Amino acid sequence: MLCLAIRIVAFVALILLLASPLCIAIGAQQRESNRVSQTLLAEGDQLIDGESNWRDTEKSHIQDPSGYRHLPSNNTDQELDNDRTLQSGANFNLVQAMCTMDFWILFIAVAFGMGSGFATINNLNQIGGSLGYRTFEKSTLISLWSIWNFLGRFGAGYVSDHFLHLRGWARPLFMGITLAGMSIGHVVIASGMPCALYTGSLLVGVFYGSQWSLMPTITSEIFGVLHMGTIFNAITIAAPVGSYIFSVRVIGHIYDKEASTAWNTCTGTHCFRLSFLIMACATLLGSLTALALFFRTRSFYSQDIDGTSNT
Known part of the structure; x- marks a missing residue:
């Protein structure tokens, strides 16, 4: 009887350990949703400010000595964004x-x-x-x-x-x-x-x-x-x-x-x-x-x- 109880406890503990990554995935999804919401709000503000602010943002590319570059994530034209990302070296084949x-x-x-x-x-x-x-x-x-x-x-x-x-x-x-x-x-x-x-x-x-x-x-x-x-x-x-x-x-x-x-x-x-x-x-x-x-x-x-x- 004692052995059976130990096996059940070990089984439940193992199941909880295997299911624990779901908590991380749910938390990450919530943080990503919040980040997307903040990004959309920021994009709305930039659209109100006009095209001049968008051009200023385009000029703010960052490049470090190792050759990596980062691009702003508020481009609405997906194809243009992909081309610029590839040219910047952020995505390699x-x-x-x-x-x-x-x-x-x-x-x-x-x-x-x-x-x-x-x-x-x-x-x-x-x-x-x-x-x-x-x-x-x-x-x-x-x-x-x-x-x-x-x-x-x-x-x-x-x-x-x-x-x-x-x-x-x-x-x-x-x-x-x-x-x-x-x-x-x-x-x-x-x-x-x-x-x-x-x-x-x-x-x-x-x-x-x-x-x-x-x-x-x-x-x-x-x-x-x-x-x-x-x-x-x-x-x-x-x-x-x-x-x-x-x-x-x-x-x-x-x-x-x-x-x-x-x-x-x-x-x-x-x-x-x-x-x-x-x-x-x-x-x-x-x-x-x-x-x-x-x-x-x-x-x-x-x-x-x-x-x-x-x-």
């Missing part, structure tokens, strides 16, 4: 995006971050086996990974939004922080200490999920939303590429080298220690590349926030 340094910085960060995350979950069962975990414990690890992944996706979006609008912190900064957190998680797993696999998988799972929350948003903000789907999915090609490198060329190769020739199995912390140290260095390098993107786009984000607050 795939070819244009691939010609920028920002695209390849994101590509490298995804390869190191998501690639090592894929490699961890792909080998989590085998890692547990090498450390002597029972089947139930290995299944629990994989189930917990899904929860940590969800919490990372939910939390990173909320935290990055909060600090972006409150203090103007560029979103790539949080990408660098999460990659550094993944590096710490890999080191914890490599240590082989008691419960290290639980603690390390928690850190890697949360920060791995954070990457999936931050990457689409950063892509849309830097390259625009017109071709966001194509550009983002082109960047995420780095995830399976990184997964192949870390899973096959790093973890698989080192495991086979450490395994006994008789049974082709490996037991002990040495089976995966070097692999996770390599992935820790890779995610730390990915964190540095994300910080480079942060410094490249910091003025762009600050001007974007200033422009939003003034509308």
Whole structure:
């Protein structure tokens, strides 16, 4: 009876966690409705003032040193607005995006971050086996990974939004922080200490999920939303590429080298220690590349926030 009650409570808590993003969506919709209402009122005032004010507004384009430009959002001619946005560089197509340094910085960060995350979950069962975990414990690890992944996706979006609008912190900064957190998680797993696999998988799972929350948003903000789907999915090609490198060329190769020739199995912390140290260095390098993107786009984000607050 007690077990049934615990399962019901856990089920209800999980359903509430899964439904919690609806609150964010509803709140965002309300804020967007308020913003649109304020914009319509401002447009009405500008129409009363006459065409001269509209021309003054057209001359107030903002351009920062990194090459990003922002246009006022009160154009009534949609086709004219799209043409000017494309000319300003706010919306890139795939070819244009691939010609920028920002695209390849994101590509490298995804390869190191998501690639090592894929490699961890792909080998989590085998890692547990090498450390002597029972089947139930290995299944629990994989189930917990899904929860940590969800919490990372939910939390990173909320935290990055909060600090972006409150203090103007560029979103790539949080990408660098999460990659550094993944590096710490890999080191914890490599240590082989008691419960290290639980603690390390928690850190890697949360920060791995954070990457999936931050990457689409950063892509849309830097390259625009017109071709966001194509550009983002082109960047995420780095995830399976990184997964192949870390899973096959790093973890698989080192495991086979450490395994006994008789049974082709490996037991002990040495089976995966070097692999996770390599992935820790890779995610730390990915964190540095994300910080480079942060410094490249910091003025762009600050001007974007200033422009939003003034509308």
